[in-house]
Amino acid sequence: MVQISQLPVDPGPAAWNELLEPEPARPVLATSTTADWLVIGAGFAGLSAARRLAELHPTDRITVLDACRIADGPSGRNSGFMIDVPHDLSSHDYGGNAENDYRQIRLNRAAIDYAMQAKEQWQMSDEAIVKSGKINGAITARGVAHNKAYATHLQQLHEPYERIDAQGMQQVTGASCYVEGLYSPGTVMLQPALYTRNLANGIESSRLQIYESSPVISLQQQGAAWIAKTPQGSVSAPKTILTVNGHLESFGYYPQHLVHVFTYGSMTRSLSSKEVKTLGGESQWALTPADPLGTTVRRLSGTGGHRIVIRNRATYDPSLSVSDERVDQVGHDHDRSFHYRFPMLKGVVMEHRWGGRLCLSRNSVSVFEEVETNLFAACCQNGLGTAKGTISGKLIAEYASGQQSALLDDQLADTGPFKLPPAPVASIGAAIRLKWGEFRAGKEL
Template identity: 35%
Template structure:
């Protein structure tokens, strides 16, 4: 019997969750149940896996188990960038091995396609917009990053536009940046709205249980998932819960639960929108990975996302929120001095499952146990495509992309504590300090 020693418990003021449509959560599980398939985690990966398992095995019952509420957890807390391009931060040109990059591009594009088709087929109101993204630099160091990425994009044969800082206000309303690299293939979404919509259009042979945190697991010929109000017995288990997969006894010390923090303003008034200028809908990512991500949303709010913490138990620390909200305020004021009276309505945290070698896990973890874990910050596209392809692999469907994922070495092992926390915290501190005005 494996005891699950840490459970998700996200903070309560996620702006994406509160500004998306409300829905009635599915009932929590009670009593004794049996199913052919059980999937743990109703984020992008788990929703995709459960959907595709149900389609591949229409006579089987698929149980999807969520510890919290759909749209409230990690998948509803990111910045909403469904990115198409590979971005290997370990490579000088951010592309690296060209064959790997081309396959990664195919994976990301397939993830985008799956989501586009589901949003169109089911009328999911998630403000999906193929608006591209701006990767923006403040100083010379950031400009050098953009130049390196341009070389990589040239090698990959992908289009882009270099925008001088003087021209940027016409795009994003601020003259704060020195240069930006615009790539057209990114799709922006309201992430919590998308996750909620995906959960509400699952095939009929998927049963979703929310507010059902699993506390114990028994592995063997059957998988027994126990929680405080009952048990679910399944023939096969799929783990789609990212870093919490380690709490189920697998891939220990390979995934780093790193938290990012975001704030969302109130809606801008018509006068403030005119003062800001620029396009009505856009997204900016920083040239420096430790800098600030920005969004202007469909309802004319501004999102600021920066600041990191390493929380080994995978749970947020709410006492960090006021401190990081002050950082968000400073970042906002630097970029938007024309909006001095615009306050934040929401501040929240969201976790990333990162590995030291920037690789995820895909495949079999143990007899009757499978997983698609560790998205390394690309959960929308990568989670969607790996969840879908894992279900196809379990159905015996051949696909070169599946072969590529199976052949990937997976996340490597990190040092034990206390060396792990010391090393990660030092890296985060130095990275944020070095980012300077990018943050």
């Protein structure tokens, strides 16, 4: 029997979820029950796995367990970029090797197709999910050089892009600090909490039950079944899928292989109409930094009013938790990044600040396999879980159902994460790498 060593803790509010009307809580698992399939973790990967299982096995009973409320975990607290083209966060300019990039593009586009089908199937709004593209914004000469290298890479992959000059960047963002942008059209933007909620509501049925606030505290194989215990109940199922991202390690798998990183967000209060006018620019846009360790910025207008969302800083936290003080400290960096970009919004303060987990691997690959007989895992999304989680969740359901396909071969080509050096070396190495990268990002941060 595996006792789960650590349960997820999400620092700060899930700001995107706070913008929406509260939903009634789903039930907490409080009985001993059986199912044909058990999915543990209800983020992008878990909800996609459950959705695909329901499509493939319409008469089977599927149970989904999550430790927290839907959209309160990382799937509801990210920046919402579902990116189709290569976006390797560990590289200096997002590019990787071409063969791997083609494979990744096929997987990302399949994720986007699956998410857009969900939009159509459950009539989600454009606010929840829309194909709008994204801009890589550059502020410094170094950022411009990153964009140039990335543009060359996109050209080699025959992927479209457009360059935007400083004036064009100001027309879009209202900010005068961006000297150049690189627009790529295929990115889909999510209001992550709204999309996640819509997806959970869409897939639920009399045969597919989601339990919230029901953390799995032990997992054991007994005969032909996997039994997952929660504080008040248990589920017994012949086949179980783990979609818990970095918490795979808490289930005893891949110790010393997963790189646990937190990144942080801040969201302004709603801007007044005068502030919206002073800011200028378009009412919605989405900008990733030219330097992967720079600042992601989004301008929103929709439920919750007009707001700006900032994401930056990354900290290596193998303990899988960070303090509220850390979130506050990083908040100072967010304020600096915000006021540098938007000096015209002097009196605007952040209403929400939060942190969230990423799970990376040294070689930027995920865990996608049958970790034990009839226990499957689709985890370690390398900071790109909107797309990677969606597609690996769908494909793990197909894999566990004995299906074969070319796309599944693409996913199975990930060879598994490399082992990390011993703990102190890994900690010091990762911390130095992140700090140095952030230092070099300069004003891009």
